[in-house]
Amino acid sequence: xSSLVTLDHIHKxxxxxxxxVHALSDVCLEIDRGEFVAVVGxxxxxKSTLLSILGCLDQPSCGHYHLHGENVFAQSKIRLSELRNRxxxxxxxxxxxxxxxxxxxxxxxxxxxxxxPMRNPTxxxxxxxxxxxxxxxxxxxxxxxxxGEQQRVAIARAIxxxxxxxxxxxxxxxxxxxxxxxxxxxxxxxQRAALTVVLVTHDPEVASYARRTIxxxxxxxxxxxxxHGIA
Amino acid sequence: xxxxxxxxxxxxxVRAHILRSILAVTGIVxxxxxxxxxxxxxxxxxxxxxRQINSLGSNLLLVQPGAQIAGGVRQQAGTILSLTTADALAxxxxxxxxxxxxxxxxxxxxxxxxxxxxxxxxxxxxxxFFEARGWRLADGQLLNDxxxxxxxxxxxxxxxxxxxxxxxxxxLGRFVRIERSSYLVIGVLAEKGQDFTGRDQDDVMFIPLSSxxxxxxxxxxxxxxxxxxILVKTESAQSMQAxxxxxARVLRLRHKIVGRKADDFRIQNLIxxxxxxxxxxxxxxxxVSALAGISLLVGGIGVMxxxxxxxxxxxxxxxxxxxxxxxxxDIRKQFLLEAVLLCTIGGLLGLIVGYVCARAVPxxxxxxxxxxxxMALIAIACSSLVGIVFGLLPAERAARLDxxxxxxxx
Numbered sequence: 001x002s003s004l005v006t007l008d009h010i011h012k013x014x015x016x017x018x019x020x021v022h023a024l025s026d027v028c029l030e031i032d033r034g035e036f037v038a039v040v041g042x043x044x045x046x047k048s049t050l051l052s053i054l055g056c057l058d059q060p061s062c063g064h065y066h067l068h069g070e071n072v073f074a075q076s077k078i079r080l081s082e083l084r085n086r087x088x089x090x091x092x093x094x095x096x097x098x099x100x101x102x103x104x105x106x107x108x109x110x111x112x113x114x115x116x117p118m119r120n121p122t123x124x125x126x127x128x129x130x131x132x133x134x135x136x137x138x139x140x141x142x143x144x145x146x147x148g149e150q151q152r153v154a155i156a157r158a159i160x161x162x163x164x165x166x167x168x169x170x171x172x173x174x175x176x177x178x179x180x181x182x183x184x185x186x187x188x189x190x191q192r193a194a195l196t197v198v199l200v201t202h203d204p205e206v207a208s209y210a211r212r213t214i215x216x217x218x219x220x221x222x223x224x225x226x227x228h229g230i231a
Numbered sequence: 232x233x234x235x236x237x238x239x240x241x242x243x244x245v246r247a248h249i250l251r252s253i254l255a256v257t258g259i260v261x262x263x264x265x266x267x268x269x270x271x272x273x274x275x276x277x278x279x280x281x282r283q284i285n286s287l288g289s290n291l292l293l294v295q296p297g298a299q300i301a302g303g304v305r306q307q308a309g310t311i312l313s314l315t316t317a318d319a320l321a322x323x324x325x326x327x328x329x330x331x332x333x334x335x336x337x338x339x340x341x342x343x344x345x346x347x348x349x350x351x352x353x354x355x356x357x358x359x360f361f362e363a364r365g366w367r368l369a370d371g372q373l374l375n376d377x378x379x380x381x382x383x384x385x386x387x388x389x390x391x392x393x394x395x396x397x398x399x400x401x402x403l404g405r406f407v408r409i410e411r412s413s414y415l416v417i418g419v420l421a422e423k424g425q426d427f428t429g430r431d432q433d434d435v436m437f438i439p440l441s442s443x444x445x446x447x448x449x450x451x452x453x454x455x456x457x458x459x460x461i462l463v464k465t466e467s468a469q470s471m472q473a474x475x476x477x478x479a480r481v482l483r484l485r486h487k488i489v490g491r492k493a494d495d496f497r498i499q500n501l502i503x504x505x506x507x508x509x510x511x512x513x514x515x516x517x518x519v520s521a522l523a524g525i526s527l528l529v530g531g532i533g534v535m536x537x538x539x540x541x542x543x544x545x546x547x548x549x550x551x552x553x554x555x556x557x558x559x560x561d562i563r564k565q566f567l568l569e570a571v572l573l574c575t576i577g578g579l580l581g582l583i584v585g586y587v588c589a590r591a592v593p594x595x596x597x598x599x600x601x602x603x604x605x606m607a608l609i610a611i612a613c614s615s616l617v618g619i620v621f622g623l624l625p626a627e628r629a630a631r632l633d634x635x636x637x638x639x640x641x
Contacts, residue, residue, distance in 0.1 A: 057554060058635035078558050085556020096551050096637065100247055112236065113556040157555070 003066075004164055004196055005031040005054065010063035012049050012219070023049040024060065024219045031198065033164065036191040037226070038210035039200045046219040047200045048169060054198060055167050056084050068164065085113050089158030093170035095150045097142040103153045104129060104138040110161045128156045132186060148179035155186060159195065166190065168199045172206055184209045241569040244541070245576065255537035256577030258530025259617060263581025263610045264588060265523035269516045270606045271589040275599035276512035282424075290330075290468055291363065292475060293499040294322070294461040294482070313486060313495040315456040316440070321485055322463060326477040328470035333360040334440060334458035338448045342396060342436060343408040349395040352435045353409060355443025361387075363464040371403045371418035374439055382441040387418035389433035407436065412446040414438055471500060512598065527613065530577065531621035538570050538625035542632075549629050550637035563630035570622025571615050578614025582607055 012024040024046045031037055039047050052058035053065060056072055065072040067087060075083070089110075097106045104125055111121035118124055129138055132152040142150055151171060158166055168187065172180035188209055191197045199210060207213050215223035245252045296313040316334045323332040337354040358374050360366075366373075371387070378385050386407055393402045406413040414436075423432040438447065440458070465474045475498050482496055483489075542549070549562055592600050 052635045055554065057637065058633075081553070081556050081558040081561075084554060090554050092637065096547060098548050098551060100243060109552070110555040113552070113558070113561060161556075 003030040004033045004035075004068065005029065006064075006066040007053075008064040008066070010053060010060045010065065012046070012053065012058070013061045022219050024053075027063070027219075027221055029214070029221065029224075031196060033196055034191070034194050035212060035226070036188070036197045036210045037199065038207035038213045039198065039216060040202060040204065040207045040213055041216035043202060045216040047202075047216055049219075050216065051090075051167050051169050051198070051200050054165070055088050055090050056080050057090075081113070082115060085110055085115070086161055087164045089161070089163040089166045091151070091154050091158050091166070091168040091171045093173040095142070095147075095154045095174075097150055097153055097157075099142055101141075102138065103134060103140050103142070103145065103149075106142065106153055107156045107160050109157060114161065125156075125160055128160045129153070132156045146179075147175050148182060151175065151179075151183050152186065155183070155190075159190060164196060166195050166197045168197065170201055171199065172201070172203070180206070237565055237568050238572070240565060241572040244569055245572055248541075251537060252573055252576070253580075255533050256530065256573055256580070258526050258533045259574050259577030259614055260530070260581040260584055262523050262526030262528075262530050262617075263578045263614055264585035265519050265526060266610055266613055267582055267585025267606060268589045268592065269519045269523060270609060271585075271600040271602055272512055272519075272592060272598060273516050274601035274603060274606070275593075276516075278601050279599045289365075289502075290465045290471060291501045292463040292465065292471060292478065293501055294318075294463060294478060295459070295497055295499070296457075297493070297495045297497055313454075314458050314461055314482075315454065316458055317456060318482060318485060319458065319461045321481055322461065322478055325481050326463075326474055328466045328474055329463060330466055331359045331363045331462070331464040333357055333363050333462045333464075335360060335460040335462055336440065336443050336448050336458050337460070340409050340447065342392065344396040344402075344405060347396050347398065349392060351389075351392050351395075353443070353447060354435060354437050355440040355448055356437050357440050360437070360462060363462045366423070367421040369419045369421040370401075371416070373418055374437060379439040379441050382445050383439055384412055384414045384442055384446065385417045385439070386414035387420060387437045388416055389420050389435040390422045391431055391434040392436050393419050409447050412442075414442075468502075475500070515596075515598075527617050531574075531617040534570055534573055534577075534618065535621040535625060537573075538566065538622060539628065541569070542566065542625050542629045545629075546632060547637065549632045550634045553632065553634035554637060559630040562632075563626045566626035566629045567619065567622045570625065571618035574614040574618030574621075575611060578611050581614065582610045585610070 007027055007029040010024055010027040011022070014021045014023055027046075027050065039050060041047050049058065053060055056067075059073055067083065070083070072080070072083065097103075098109070101109070104122070107129055108121050108125035111118055111124060126135075126138060129135060132155055134149060134152050134156070137145060137149060142153070145153065155171075166187070171187070172183050175183060184206060187197055187199065197210075199206070201207055212224070212226035214221055214226070294314065314334075319332045319334040323329060326332075333356065335354060335356050337352050339350060340353040341348055341350050342353070356374065357379055358376055361373050368387075369390070374385065374387055377383070388396075388402060388407070396402070396407060397405065402416045402419055405416050407416060408414075420433070420435075420437075426432050444455075463474065463478065465471050478498055479494065483494065486495055488494060552562060552565075553559075586602070589600050589602070592598055
């Protein structure tokens with residue numbers, strides 16, 4: 001069975017002035033469809049960079065990334081946009097909802113950029129908002145919603161296009177404990193419904209929700225509880 | 232459908248910063264207002280000139296006696312009596328491409344009917360004159376060759392004279408007295424309005440050339456056959472230049488002017504006279520056009536500036552859109568459309584401001600103005616073009632943003 005995600009000797013360097021920072025060095029990783037993976041590590045360990053690459057937002061300096069067997073960084077920018085649109089959903093720590101759009105419009109955003117438009121995008125967005133428990137808040141602006149509600153809207157936006165891969169960058173970092181648990185429970189529920197979830201966190205308690213934990217330090221994988229291990 | 236959504240998107244973001252948007256497009260408003268004024272004045276001038284050409288009659292040349300030189304000072308044109316009826320006949324006979332050569336004498340006279348009097352231009356003409364000037368009858372009949380041959384005391388009067396002397400009653404069959412002669416009114420002319428000098432063309436009374444010379448305007452002792460003007464109508468506008476040269480040749484020959492001696496007559500092209508007035512309008516329009524150009528440039532830079540600010544402010548929004556599948560060209564389209572919308576709103580405001588200002592031009596400068604729908608299209612097209620040109624850079628910058636920055640900052 002082929003993996004959903006295959007990272008093959010990924011390196012990523014940033015230039016900071018005249019210094020070269022190795023954000024990722026020689027990362028190899030496979031993630032199967034339906035896994036719930038937590039990526040943990042101290043800040044600066046390369047977690048966010050890894051997530052950017054998984055989300056097709058950033059290019060590695062060298063190495064290969066196969067998503068669905070497709071060599072991601074050999075693709076055109078347009079195909080990359082399409083991959084982001086149809087196969088990946090991202091949830092951010094600070095939600096990143098568009099402040100001038102209603103909850104419903106925020107959720108419908110990925111549908112707006114679909115290459116083959118949906119027949120009734122609003123109905124789809126509404127259904128997903130109901131799924132995350134915000135059926136009554138559709139016309140609210142982000143500023144009128146609590147942090148937990150905003151993150152639910154963000155999750156709804158991430159899954160509205162039925163992606164294969166849900167990426168979450170410290171999704172509970174800005175939330176209090178009880179809200180955190182509710183959000184994690186929601187992610188858990190989505191994962192059980194056959195979604196692949198990769199969660200970046202530095203909080204071991206959050207990481208404990210995942211079935212598999214990958215530890216990063218200084219840009220390298222130093223531990224993986226999953227069956228694949230370091231290839 | 233999708234494009235419509237982009238327009239909707241652009242509307243929302245313009246509305247989100249309404250004051251800033253309006254301030255940003257002030258330059259566009261001024262520029263487009265200037266464009267509207269320029270077009271209104273230019274259109275008004277063009278309409279006025281074509282009206283004048285119509286009222287003068289087309290393809291007309293005016294041949295007048297030259298100015299007399301008295302002690303080195305050139306007197307008013309027509310102070311020497313060099314032109315004669317025979318000259319008119321000779322021009323008609325010898326110059327090709329001429330339709331009409333009509334002699335004319337005229338003098339300001341007091342006309343009297345009953346207890347009303349009115350000072351007007353009394354003109355002695357032949358029937359061809361009406362044809363040359365394109366005069367039409369409103370009522371009655373025109374002068375004919377018999378009237379001229381028999382020096383009949385009949386008159387055809389203009390609208391203004393009819394109104395001043397007869398106060399609404401029918402002038403036909405009534406008499407108008409000029410000094411000791413009474414003329415029977417046989418026709419009233421259709422209204423013509425003002426000519427390009429502002430003179431009321433309807434303030435006129437036409438009598439046969441022969442009668443004028445015998446009874447009313449008087450014969451010169453020196454040259455009893457003299458006329459004040461010969462009106463020449465050519466077949467086409469193209470033949471006017473050639474006709475002018477040919478008329479000069481005929482007259483110099485007849486007046487025995489040889490070598491380098493100056494002409495004792497002058498030839499005016501009436502349309503040219505009308506067109507010289509056009510120059511004042513042109514100077515004004517080029518001045519305001521320059522203002523329009525500068526304002527649109529400054530306005531465009533203002534819009535570009537505000538769009539660059541907007542891109543910087545919305546780095547996050549752009550990143551989110553890219554992260555959820557927007558292609559760079561989608562982002563470019565969104566920001567370009569926003570710039571175009573901003574400028575088009577400026578254009579619409581400018582259209583209104585320009586309309587109001589242009590309405591003030593006729594009373595302030597005495598120039599006619601004319602509005603048409605084409606002008607609105609030009610204004611909107613201009614402002615949209617400014618939006619495209621000055622929106623390109625900010626839109627390009629937005630489209631090239633790196634979505635990875637979203638996670639690094641987050």
